[in-house]
Amino acid sequence: MEYITHSPEETEALGAEYAKSLKAGDVxxxxxxxxxxxTAFTRGVLHGLGYEGRVTSPTFAIANEYETPTVKVAHFDLYRILDSEALFEIGFDEYLDGSRIVLIEWSENAADVLPEAYKTVHIAYGDADNDRRITIGEVTV
Ligand code: ADP
Ligand code: MG
Known part of the structure; x- marks a missing residue:
């Protein structure tokens, strides 16, 4: 599915709508x-799940963990994680045990350790400054 948004608020709203399709164990x-x-889309997902606090990029923390009213969420930013050894050092694989929703920015850097099946969200710049083309899909076994 492809969507165009025209503001960060619209992207958050799309994330909040998308959240309805997610359950523990989804990556x-x-x-x-x-x-x-x-990160804007992720913020929408968390708010859609009922989390009311601040949602910021975990770039420096690597992972942020959230407890929403129904499900735990781990939010990773792997921008600076460039090999699978570094991923194991941060305990990345332990988050994939099905107990939470796992949202991963710069998932390219975890290509080797993603589960067999996972969901995908690709965001590209659009024609106007605030346009974004958001492609939602999944990789199935
Ligand atoms: P990323 O996590 O991909 O690096 P962020 O969500 O942190 O990106 O930042 C997106 C930036 O783009 C913000 O500064 C936001 O205000 C701006 N922006 C402008 N238009 C949009 C849009 N349609 N959707 C999302 N962000 C937008
Ligand atoms: Mg980000």
Whole structure:
């Protein structure tokens, strides 16, 4: 499915709508350039799940964990994680045990360790400054 949004708010709203399709154990692999809106979409997902606090990029923390009213969520930003050894050092694989929703920015850097089946959200810059083309899909076994 492909969508065009015209503001960060619209991207968040799309994320909140998308959240309704998610359940514990789901892994969402985000891709797209810096500033495309991966964190904005993620913020929408968390708010859609009922989390009311601040949602910021975990670039420096690597992972942020959230407890929503119904499900736990782990949000990774792997921008600076360039090999699978570094992933194991942060305990990445332990988050894939089915107990939470896992949202991964710069999932390209975890290509080797993603589960067999996962969901994908690609965000690309559009024609106008605030346009974004958001492609939602999945990789199935
Ligand atoms: P990423 O996590 O992909 O690096 P962020 O979500 O942190 O990107 O930042 C997206 C930036 O783009 C923000 O500064 C936001 O205000 C801006 N922006 C402009 N238009 C949009 C849009 N349609 N959707 C999402 N972000 C947008
Ligand atoms: Mg980000």
């Amino acid at each position: 969402v692999a985000f891709s797209g350039d810096l500033g495309a809106g991966k």
